[in-house]
Amino acid sequence: MNPNMKRLRRSMMFLNCQKPGLIKDPYVYAPDSIMLDLEDAVAEREKDAARYSLYHALQEIDYRGVERVVRINGLDTDLWIEDIRCAVAGGCDSIRIPKTETAADVQKVEAAVVAAEKEFGAEEGRTLIMAALESARGVMNAFEICQASPRLFGIALSGGDYTKDLQTTISGTGVELMGARQHMIIAARAAGVQCFDTVYTNLNDMEGFRRDVETIHTMGFDGKSIINPRQIPIVHEIYTPKPKDIIFAEKVVREIDTKKAMGIGVFTVDGKMIDIAFYDGAKRTLALARASGVYKGDL
Amino acid sequence: MRNAVGREIPDEILKATGKEPFQGNNYKNGAPFRRQGPIIRPVMENDHNKLVKDIHEALVKCRAHSGMTISFHHHFREGDLIVNMVMEEIHKMGLKNITLAATSLGKAHDPLVPMIEDGTITRIEASGVRGKIGQAISDGKLKGLAIMRSHGGRVRSLVTGETKVDIAFIGAPTSDDYGNLRGIGGKTNCGVLSYSHVDGDCAEYVVAITDCLVPFPNFPAHISMTKVDYVCVVDAIGIPEKIATGAAKPTTDQRKLMMAEYCTQVVVNTPYFKEGFSYQTGVGGASIASTISLTKIMEERGIKMGFGVGGLTKPMCDLLDRGMVRVLMDTQAFDLDAVSNVINPAHHRITAGAYANPFNKGAFVNKLDYVILASLEVDVHFNCNVVVGSDGVITGAQGGHPDTAQGAKCTIVICPLLQGRIPAICTDVTTVTTPGESVDVVVTDYGVAVNPNRHDLLECLQKADCVPLKTIEELRDIAYAIVGEPDPVQFEDRIVGIIEARDGTIMDVVRQVKHYD
Amino acid sequence: MEIKQPAVAGTLESSDCMVTVEPGQGEIELDLDSVVIRQYGRQIRKVIHETLDRLDVKNARVTVVDKGALDCTIKARVECAVYRSNGIKDNLPWGGVIK
Numbered sequence: 001m002n003p004n005m006k007r008l009r010r011s012m013m014f015l016n017c018q019k020p021g022l023i024k025d026p027y028v029y030a031p032d033s034i035m036l037d038l039e040d041a042v043a044e045r046e047k048d049a050a051r052y053s054l055y056h057a058l059q060e061i062d063y064r065g066v067e068r069v070v071r072i073n074g075l076d077t078d079l080w081i082e083d084i085r086c087a088v089a090g091g092c093d094s095i096r097i098p099k100t101e102t103a104a105d106v107q108k109v110e111a112a113v114v115a116a117e118k119e120f121g122a123e124e125g126r127t128l129i130m131a132a133l134e135s136a137r138g139v140m141n142a143f144e145i146c147q148a149s150p151r152l153f154g155i156a157l158s159g160g161d162y163t164k165d166l167q168t169t170i171s172g173t174g175v176e177l178m179g180a181r182q183h184m185i186i187a188a189r190a191a192g193v194q195c196f197d198t199v200y201t202n203l204n205d206m207e208g209f210r211r212d213v214e215t216i217h218t219m220g221f222d223g224k225s226i227i228n229p230r231q232i233p234i235v236h237e238i239y240t241p242k243p244k245d246i247i248f249a250e251k252v253v254r255e256i257d258t259k260k261a262m263g264i265g266v267f268t269v270d271g272k273m274i275d276i277a278f279y280d281g282a283k284r285t286l287a288l289a290r291a292s293g294v295y296k297g298d299l
Numbered sequence: 300m301r302n303a304v305g306r307e308i309p310d311e312i313l314k315a316t317g318k319e320p321f322q323g324n325n326y327k328n329g330a331p332f333r334r335q336g337p338i339i340r341p342v343m344e345n346d347h348n349k350l351v352k353d354i355h356e357a358l359v360k361c362r363a364h365s366g367m368t369i370s371f372h373h374h375f376r377e378g379d380l381i382v383n384m385v386m387e388e389i390h391k392m393g394l395k396n397i398t399l400a401a402t403s404l405g406k407a408h409d410p411l412v413p414m415i416e417d418g419t420i421t422r423i424e425a426s427g428v429r430g431k432i433g434q435a436i437s438d439g440k441l442k443g444l445a446i447m448r449s450h451g452g453r454v455r456s457l458v459t460g461e462t463k464v465d466i467a468f469i470g471a472p473t474s475d476d477y478g479n480l481r482g483i484g485g486k487t488n489c490g491v492l493s494y495s496h497v498d499g500d501c502a503e504y505v506v507a508i509t510d511c512l513v514p515f516p517n518f519p520a521h522i523s524m525t526k527v528d529y530v531c532v533v534d535a536i537g538i539p540e541k542i543a544t545g546a547a548k549p550t551t552d553q554r555k556l557m558m559a560e561y562c563t564q565v566v567v568n569t570p571y572f573k574e575g576f577s578y579q580t581g582v583g584g585a586s587i588a589s590t591i592s593l594t595k596i597m598e599e600r601g602i603k604m605g606f607g608v609g610g611l612t613k614p615m616c617d618l619l620d621r622g623m624v625r626v627l628m629d630t631q632a633f634d635l636d637a638v639s640n641v642i643n644p645a646h647h648r649i650t651a652g653a654y655a656n657p658f659n660k661g662a663f664v665n666k667l668d669y670v671i672l673a674s675l676e677v678d679v680h681f682n683c684n685v686v687v688g689s690d691g692v693i694t695g696a697q698g699g700h701p702d703t704a705q706g707a708k709c710t711i712v713i714c715p716l717l718q719g720r721i722p723a724i725c726t727d728v729t730t731v732t733t734p735g736e737s738v739d740v741v742v743t744d745y746g747v748a749v750n751p752n753r754h755d756l757l758e759c760l761q762k763a764d765c766v767p768l769k770t771i772e773e774l775r776d777i778a779y780a781i782v783g784e785p786d787p788v789q790f791e792d793r794i795v796g797i798i799e800a801r802d803g804t805i806m807d808v809v810r811q812v813k814h815y816d
Numbered sequence: 817m818e819i820k821q822p823a824v825a826g827t828l829e830s831s832d833c834m835v836t837v838e839p840g841q842g843e844i845e846l847d848l849d850s851v852v853i854r855q856y857g858r859q860i861r862k863v864i865h866e867t868l869d870r871l872d873v874k875n876a877r878v879t880v881v882d883k884g885a886l887d888c889t890i891k892a893r894v895e896c897a898v899y900r901s902n903g904i905k906d907n908l909p910w911g912g913v914i915k
Contacts, residue, residue: 028557049892049893052896056891059888060888085908086910203551229553689855690855719883782856785852786857
């Protein structure tokens with residue numbers, strides 16, 4: 001399996017490929033991923049220009065370990081195949097498919113990615129895929145989409161188009177997104193892939209943004225799409241395990257390891273009933289804490 | 300001769316100016332000198348009238364002549380009308396070879412360029428020069444030298460008599476008919492008149508120019524009638540909206556916010572951050588943001604500031620209003636909030652001399668714990684350049700940079716690694732204005748570098764693990780890896796300006812830029 | 817490649833550059849204006865010429881107005897202008913003459 005399938009993706013920041021000033025050093029903000037956009041942010045007559053910028057950025061800019069996702073144009077355009085050729089030749093880490101509706105959409109992209117990897121001599125399987133669900137139909141098909149390709153590491157909700165399709169608008173309360181969010185995270189977990197939330201576009205309401213991130217964090221999402229670097233520290237803060245959670249997770253892991261050796265299955269830690277089912281969660285907490293720079297332990 | 304920051308200062312310049320090369324920050328510490336005073340014409344008759352009908356009459360009465368030195372302050376910043384008004388009259392009178400000894404010159408003074416070209420103005424002494432005058436000097440249009448000196452250095456040059464001002468023009472928001480001047484109360488308030496104080500003390504003639512004549516006595520006076528020869532009332536001395544704008548909105552630029560956060564972390568994790576600490580910061584987005592984030596930590600830890608000093612802004616005044624700083628010492632008001640805050644009894648006006656003069660018996664800057672500064676360039680020797688652009692053209696001012704940097708126990712320079720394609724952290728700055736020995740910490744968006752002379756600070760920051768620490772060479776290498784190593788800018792041989800150190804020695808020279816083809 | 821018709825790529829925003837290519841008079845004629853010309857003029861010229869060489873453009877009038885673009889952006893804009901002048905948008909030689 002490509003080791004990047006499960007990498008940390010708390011913050012995935014969109015950047016317009018047409019703007020050299022944006023793509024030259026976004027890594028200073030330390031997002032987990034950047035999403036270099038060839039689609040909506042790029043004006044129709046600059047679609048070609050964005051590709052040359054993308055190719056050279058991928059080739060020449062050291063993004064310092066930040067995942068480089070490329071959002072290609074929709075499968076209903078005549079742009080997406082060339083987008084994939086450019087992105088794969090440049091050596092991107094993954095492709096984000098917009099407006100995904102079916103497993104077949106993912107497979108079409110997969111075939112183009114395979115062809116591009118072959119054409120440009122890239123290691124087979126190095127380019128991953130994620131699918132953005134932007135319609136009621138896409139959300140309904142979430143589970144089949146999640147299982148469409150071994151390269152697919154996750155699905156993302158794209159709230160703007162999705163709410164239009166529902167014949168409503170983004171309200172700021174999250175009510176209109178509740179069904180999709182719940183459905184998608186369940187589908188993603190059932191399929192064993194990651195799940196990412198939509199952007200929050202009101203940059204003047206950082207408190208609203210914080211509440212939004214708290215909600216999706218509680219729901220189990222792996223991360224959120226970001227439109228401005230200012231949003232990154234808030235996401236990371238919310239996703240960073242709290243000191244008491246880290247201490248608890250450490251105890252759980254240690255206790256389970258020792259008790260297992262002693263043949264004890266159920267016991268208590270800090271008054272809470274603990275069994276083997278807690279093990280993976282505690283391990284995940286420690287891994288996240290380590291990735292967030294707040295845990296330097298050895299578990 | 301090579302000076303203490305490794306800059307070659309040609310003998311001809313040492314000879315022409317009678318100056319020494321820079322030999323380190325404290326070279327003149329304790330060196331005695333006699334303070335120089337001006338010629339004074341006493342006013343004893345009780346019916347003496349100081350009011351003159353216009354600038355022309357003032358010039359005539361003050362015996363304006365070719366070759367004289369005149370001075371101005373820059374409290375009206377980009378809204379200043381005084382310098383151009385006086386220079387136009389001098390130009391009309393056909394006077395030549397004027398030395399313009401302003402505290403600073405900016406874009407507002409672009410109209411003076413033709414007077415440089417025709418020989419009306421042949422020397423400039425200022426903190427620095429922005430706008431077209433800077434370009435003109437760098438193009439070699441000024442016949443004599445431009446001397447760039449810090450706010451403190453300027454006071455020194457006046458009190459030692461190195462600069463002899465024939466006529467000082469002091470724009471005053473309010474004045475009475477006998478020359479008691481205040482920085483507030485009129486239609487063009489600037490809050491304080493700190494930079495002019497020394498001109499009142501040292502100039503042979505002092506002319507107050509106001510657009511708001513008030514009944515005698517205009518008190519408490521910021522500059523006293525005892526120092527003023529004439530008072531001239533004009534329609535307008537400045538453009539209020541360009542003097543001080545509303546407080547800058549706190550920045551939303553994440554890059555600046557990150558640098559502000561690093562800066563705050565440096566402050567709160569070094570030993571001077573304790574009850575009663577002192578602090579100065581500037582007006583840049585990151586500086587203001589760092590004051591705001593510092594405030595939060597002061598609140599959390601219950602630590603109060605003893606004094607804040609310098610050019611002041613709203614966030615500093617907010618600290619005062621909230622009782623989180625004991626007193627503010629004001630040399631310049633950068634926004635309307637700072638202008639109006641001067642009515643707070645704990646908001647004190649101080650003179651530029653008290654603020655930063657290296658040649659008195661101790662200035663405020665010497666008592667600073669922290670100063671937060673910006674810089675156009677910082678090199679691997681921690682030297683800063685705040686006057687000459689990376690393209691070789693004069694474009695900025697020393698201000699209080701070298702004064703506060705030397706004085707403060709912890710000098711932090713905030714500087715994005717790259718300005719467009721230009722690497723701000725470089726091998727050698729274009730021109731040295733502040734020596735590396737004064738600079739302790741450099742904060743960039745790519746990491747924080749500590750001057751190796753300060754391993755005490757480095758140790759604190761390592762222990763706190765609060766900022767991404769890099770060496771200054773690492774930062775330079777990162778910059779060069781991204782943008783490529785810049786070619787050195789080509790200069791002509793001719794020296795058009797000197798960067799004077801605080802103590803009057805020569806820190807560096809500025810040469811005419813070569814035409815690029 | 818020939819320069820078949822005048823074409824432009826890029827903008828005058830900070831960190832970008834605007835490249836115009838026009839049919840030439842038998843050679844490469846480069847007119848460069850840059851905000852960093854004193855420090856990077858030589859390097860920018862080199863990148864432009866190398867990019868044109870790779871694309872086998874031998875006859876063009878090239879005007880570049882640079883606002884502090886990195887080399888990768890300069891290459892991208894030159895390539896874009898040249899391919900635009902030829903009306904080519906698909907099946908580009910990524911990693912071939914574009915590199």
